[in-house]
Amino acid sequence: MSILEVKDIKKKFENTEVLKGISFSMEEGQVVSIIGSSGSGKTTLLRCLNFIETPDEGIISVRGKELFNAANLSSDKHVREEDIRQNRLHFGMVFQHFNLFPQYTALENVALAPTLLKVKTEDEAKKEARELLDKMGLSDRMGNYPHQLSGGQQQRVAIARALAMHPDILCFDEPTSALDPELTGEVLKVIRSLAESHTTMIIVTHEMNFARDVSDTIIFMDQGVITEQGDAKELIDHPKMERTRQFLSAIAK
Amino acid sequence: MFVTVTLSLLEGFLSTLKLFALTLVFAIPLGLIICFGSMSKAKIIRLPVQLFIWIIRGTPLMLQLIVIYYGPGLLLGESPWVGLSGRFLAALVAFVINYACYFSEIYRGGLQSIPVGQYEAGQVLGLTKKDIFFKIILLQVVKRIVPPMSNEIITLVKDTSLARIISVYEIIWNGSSFIKSDGIIWPLLYTGAFFLLFSGLLTMLFHYLEKKLDYFK
Numbered sequence: 001m002s003i004l005e006v007k008d009i010k011k012k013f014e015n016t017e018v019l020k021g022i023s024f025s026m027e028e029g030q031v032v033s034i035i036g037s038s039g040s041g042k043t044t045l046l047r048c049l050n051f052i053e054t055p056d057e058g059i060i061s062v063r064g065k066e067l068f069n070a071a072n073l074s075s076d077k078h079v080r081e082e083d084i085r086q087n088r089l090h091f092g093m094v095f096q097h098f099n100l101f102p103q104y105t106a107l108e109n110v111a112l113a114p115t116l117l118k119v120k121t122e123d124e125a126k127k128e129a130r131e132l133l134d135k136m137g138l139s140d141r142m143g144n145y146p147h148q149l150s151g152g153q154q155q156r157v158a159i160a161r162a163l164a165m166h167p168d169i170l171c172f173d174e175p176t177s178a179l180d181p182e183l184t185g186e187v188l189k190v191i192r193s194l195a196e197s198h199t200t201m202i203i204v205t206h207e208m209n210f211a212r213d214v215s216d217t218i219i220f221m222d223q224g225v226i227t228e229q230g231d232a233k234e235l236i237d238h239p240k241m242e243r244t245r246q247f248l249s250a251i252a253k
Numbered sequence: 254m255f256v257t258v259t260l261s262l263l264e265g266f267l268s269t270l271k272l273f274a275l276t277l278v279f280a281i282p283l284g285l286i287i288c289f290g291s292m293s294k295a296k297i298i299r300l301p302v303q304l305f306i307w308i309i310r311g312t313p314l315m316l317q318l319i320v321i322y323y324g325p326g327l328l329l330g331e332s333p334w335v336g337l338s339g340r341f342l343a344a345l346v347a348f349v350i351n352y353a354c355y356f357s358e359i360y361r362g363g364l365q366s367i368p369v370g371q372y373e374a375g376q377v378l379g380l381t382k383k384d385i386f387f388k389i390i391l392l393q394v395v396k397r398i399v400p401p402m403s404n405e406i407i408t409l410v411k412d413t414s415l416a417r418i419i420s421v422y423e424i425i426w427n428g429s430s431f432i433k434s435d436g437i438i439w440p441l442l443y444t445g446a447f448f449l450l451f452s453g454l455l456t457m458l459f460h461y462l463e464k465k466l467d468y469f470k
Contacts, residue, residue: 050376050377051376052373052376052377081382085376085379085380085381086379088376088377088378088379089379091377092377093373093374093377095370095373095374097370099368099370099371099373099374100374101371101374101389102393102469102470103392103393103396103468103469112378112388113378113379113380116380116384116388117379117380145468145469145470146469146470147469147470161378162377162378165378165379
């Protein structure tokens with residue numbers, strides 16, 4: 001059974017159709033990278049999966065369970081909000097701009113959600129947060145506030161924060177795009193090690209070499225549709241579609 | 254004479270402080286309610302609230318004091334504000350409404366200055382709306398509104414003197430009463446010392462608060 005199945009997702013903002021029917025599926029432990037030029041709908045797709053945006057049409061299923069089906073969008077807003085909140089727990093999200101909570105230390109940022117949602121006691125949550133930050137190479141930064149950390153460190157805290165909720169699928173929205181070039185390496189290294197330990201991930205990225213190395217599958221999106229998808233190395237090295245070829249050669253320049 | 258004047262001014266200042274403190278106690282939470290009203294998605298709530306804020310901020314507080322003190326009597330034929338405590342209550346109501354409207358606008362500015370990414374980060378972690386507001390947003394808003402709030406609150410200290418227009422015996426009233434009774438004006442000037450001292454204390458308190466919240470950016 002696929003861990004994630006997305007069927008015919010459509011999303012419109014005002015009069016612009018950003019997603020025009022996106023379908024794909026992925027298996028547990030797989031890494032899928034989504035590439036494509038800006039405005040192709042990559043970020044909107046991730047935001048739909050995390051239920052920050054509500055798709056106008058389509059179905060999202062996790063482990064065979066239908067989480068979302070636009071056809072039976074209930075009109076009872078209150079019930080829906082709690083459902084949406086529950087659905088979000090299946091997905092983790094790492095944002096381009098980290099979005100750490102400034103008033104909490106690195107450790108508190110990571111332990112906050114498990115503590116508030118009573119998944120764990122505060123002590124257990126802090127203990128796991130320490131282990132996660134340790135894995136991110138931030139053992140000596142746990143007591144620091146976000147403004148005292150570099151962009152790369154902040155992004156690694158954000159990854160630990162997402163992992164602390166043990167999502168089925170971890171999503172990255174251009175995790176290195178807001179970083180200075182010399183800081184992207186440390187973040188990519190962490191994501192790479194997550195891939196090696198078979199964390200299920202969807203990564204929206206502009207780092208083609210990284211996507212080629214780390215992912216099982218690459219999805220190329222253009223103007224709200226999936227133009228091409230397939231084995232990561234195959235797609236990057238021998239793209240079949242003309243549009244994919246154009247994009248890849250433009251990026252290589 | 255100096256002792257008599259000081260005692261009289263102290264008594265008036267107590268009244269001033271009472272008006273000041275009670276105004277804050279009621280206006281700070283009421284401002285939050287008005288703020289949510291002015292940001293409501295429902296036009297039927299938002300528009301009347303915005304109209305109300307416009308009226309309160311667009312007219313002098315002194316006029317509002319007069320309307321609230323004399324208005325009910327003119328409309329109902331009988332004033333609900335009886336005696337000294339009635340006049341104090343009328344002043345309090347006017348101050349609370351006026352300051353709640355100003356506070357609500359400060360809150361609104363503070364709330365709207367929080368990046369939407371903070372809400373989204375809370376949402377994707379599966380936090381409830383309540384937790385997102387109280388555990389993530391609120392302190393960031395508080396940090397941002399301390400400077401404008403301290404401005405408004407120091408203005409309130411001095412605005413309390415407007416209550417004398419409806420014969421609330423606050424410090425300026427007591428100070429100026431010596432002009433009539435003893436023909437001396439220095440007690441009125443002396444009231445300034447009380448205001449300076451108190452607003453100085455408040456300034457220090459707000460500096461302390463700002464420092465306290467300086468640990469994050």
